[in-house]
Amino acid sequence: MTARRDLAVAVAIWAVLSAIGVVVVLGTQILPVIASREAEVVNGAFVMLTVASVPILMLVVVPIAYSAIRFRASDDDETDGPPIHGHRAFEAGWVVVSLVLVIGLAAFGTIGLLEIRGGPDADLEVRAESTQWAWEFAYPDLGVRSKELVLPVDRRVRITIVSDDVLHSFYVPAFGIKQDAVPGRVTYLHVTPTVTGTYGAQCAELCGLGHTKMVAGVAVLELSEFEAWVAEQQPQQP
Amino acid sequence: MATLGHAVDTAAERRMLLLGVRLFILSEVMLFGAFFTAYFVLRAQAPAWPPLPDLERPELPLVGFNTLLLLSSSVTMQWAVTRIGRGDAAGFKRGLLATLMLGTVFLAIQGYEFASNGFGISDGVFGSTFYTLTSFHGAHVLGGLLLMGVLANRARLGLVTREHHTAVEGVSYYWHFVDVVWVVLFLTVYVL
């Protein structure tokens, strides 16, 4: 087998395995739960990156597997291999392709981030107050406080995140995003939940002994149910 | 391989030692860079500077005078290096001693300034950045003075000669660096 043949066979194997892998990935939802507009974007980014990863993974796995079998020398073989120091065209090609790939990924990432962040407008304001080791949620416009985060579906929420002691982080896996709570400053997350249901919020920045248990429930309701809930929470009129 | 105590510095050993000193100074630049970064960031985020109305920065004339002292000490240091380069051990000793004295007075004045400041290190970010920066610098000045003390001792024993004074050159690089840091410090923390 000539060197050309080896290369052709390896490339063919790479192409076939990559194609299979890409097809498999394209049909998969990577985030287990997608309950917000933002999580949709995040999942899309996951799929794109995984699709790009398959041929790259194969680019390493195929040559090392192929070489381990094809170019293995027997134990008593003391000869050297061919004195190939490099290959200008191949090296240049590798660098250029990886640069293009990286720039492409960065471009998609930028677009994705801008899509996730969106504008400053919001239909609802919520304050996520973190303290060692519990969450409390305040709805300043509605005069409501709650230990559980309750939100209406399909409405854009601005969550203002604060901490009164150490760093915490507000993370709802189903919403696909998180943001740290920093004492002394105010941070924000915009979320538009898209699927009703119950989910979990958890603190995602080590905050001491109770970090593990610093979780809270999240409920996404139909608008009418949400309004009913708000009415229930509001202090009774005298 | 560099061995201390050689009667004569070979050219190669001298170059290696001085390269080592310069590289070390590079790491020190990054150290002060980090402290300056903290200062700039915290100052930029403060609503006013000084952040509290009763915190006043030290009087400029005294600190300005101190700055001139330190700058002069770099001149005397460089003069000392030139002297020993010409084989003038006596001139070297005079220059070294002058540098030592100027550096010591600098520290004394700074100590006086600290004592008469109306704020301490625990007075918010103002006190924190001011005293951390100046104290780290002061510690480096002290280190330099100790090194010069060692050089003075060796000069006293006749061990610093035209052929053998690499350590003098190394210490002079360090001293000039300490001086440059002070100028930056003076301009950013005291003046601006």
Next chain:
Amino acid sequence: MDRWRRPGLARGVLGGVAGFAVGALPIVAAAQLGADIKPGHGLALGYIGAQVGWLLGLGALRFWTAWALGRAADPVDQAAAHGRAGDWTRYFRFTTDHKVIGLQYLITSFVLFLTAGLLAMVLRLELAQPGRLMDGDTYNTVMSTHGIVMIVVALIAIVGGLGNYFVPLMIGARDMAFPKVNALSYWLLPPALLLIVANPLLGGFDTGWTAYPPLSQQANLGQQAFILTFITLGVSSIISAVNFLVTVARMRAPGMSLTRMPIFVWALTVTTSIVLVATSVVAAGMTMLLFDRLLGTAFFRPSAGGDPILFQHLFWFYSHPAVYVMAVPAFGAVLEVVPVFARKPLFAYRLAVLSFIGIGVLSFMVWAHHMFVSGMADYFHIPIMITTELISVPTGIVFLSALGTIWLGRIRFATPMLWVFGFLWNFVIGGITGVFLADVPTDLALSDTYFVVAHFHYTIVGGMVYGLFAGTYYWFPKITGRLMDERLGRAHFWWFTLAFNATFLPMFWLGLQGMRRRVADYPADLADVNLWTSVASSTIALSTLVFLVNAIRSWARGPKASANPWRAHTLEWQVASPPPVENFEHLPTVTAGPYEYGVSASGPVIRPGGATGH
């Protein structure tokens, strides 16, 4: 009694204890007089005193103090400090021979690796099932200590161990530029390592190895042990870096131009350059944290104008380049081994060198990708995402070089080569998953989850540790003069690789499911995978035993190794195994590059008298 008067370990320990007392005494006195003193003040000053006393007692400073006092150098003492061949006690005192220091670093690293590995077993015990076995304090301290000790290993094992041993040999020098500074950089470590391993006795610390304030401002005294250890490691690293850089710049043998320098030496040059520039920044940050704890400063205290995010910037400005300090030496070891066992020149050597330099430079421009969800200014995210994605280009070139060398080679799967292949598999996974973390949208979901844990274990264990094992198996015959057992080596490799991948591959899935890192418990639906991970990780520990048994038995009575059992071309293989104390009887002259397999039969060296090595 004589032992206490001679410089050495015994006197060093005595000096350390005395120094601690001297340092802590003013604090104790001040406390008695009613000053507002915390135990932390005593620990800080006591530790500084202990280091000074320890170094003085050890005799580490005696040549400099003699010089300062104007005393003539004692050639007998200098020779004694260099150490005689065959004298095993030289490993237990201040010895300036770089080979001794290299072994001291290497063995210390393995001991630390085993210690931190045991701590990991404790963690996985807690995480084997839902529910709690230990309280939060204990778990957090075990987790934090595991982290920082492993970080120390990752930073010093290859550079301090294999680097110190082999860089002078590989460039044709008799020692490093500053042998006493070299020894000092090692002997600074024992008090610091003792302190960090003993931190639970001081109350532990619960902030992870990242030590973010405000939590770290309030944490127990163990946090301070962490800070003091960190700063000590920093000082040791910086002086070591100066040593490496001056050595490589000025002590290469005649004929060894930069383009004929072995790739391992290039890797360490870039690595130590990073260390030189980056370390002071985190030292400053840690000092500010220490001052916040002890002197009432407000650097990271929001109520007084401070900023917790400032700490993160200072910390990661060092700690991201630090991961390249961990990875690039491994790249160097792998690329050093691969030509020897593929019997082919290193493919794209010059491009590989450029890529190391590129990694070094870029590594300073990406740190904030650890802070995408920290609350830092939004405009910073996109430039950092771009630079972070860009760094995968030079990293990819490492693969180009390795794969290009392997392709069309004549491959022998001696144990070192197995580790090279394992590295390639692990690091491509580590690298690809890094892109998921570099991309901000996906990072918003993945940050602080087990995906990150999996990613950095794939790069640091799968990368650095595999490079360390590749280098250790490769150079073991040179260091010890004995061959390791190939069958045990293969068993170690396969067992470790299967156990490692079984342990960490599922963690990517756990992260995607939303399992946070640094937690002691998790939802019930993640129980099966966590149990599997715990069981798999326990077998990693067992596989390491295979390595230990192999190393100890082989060193004691393995078959004797010739000067060049691998028929390699670099200079360390042109001298006996182990090398003579002065490395080379006559300093060599180099006439060609180090990877001319297929071109010439042996090393590119002119022997004294003009006879060539070809």
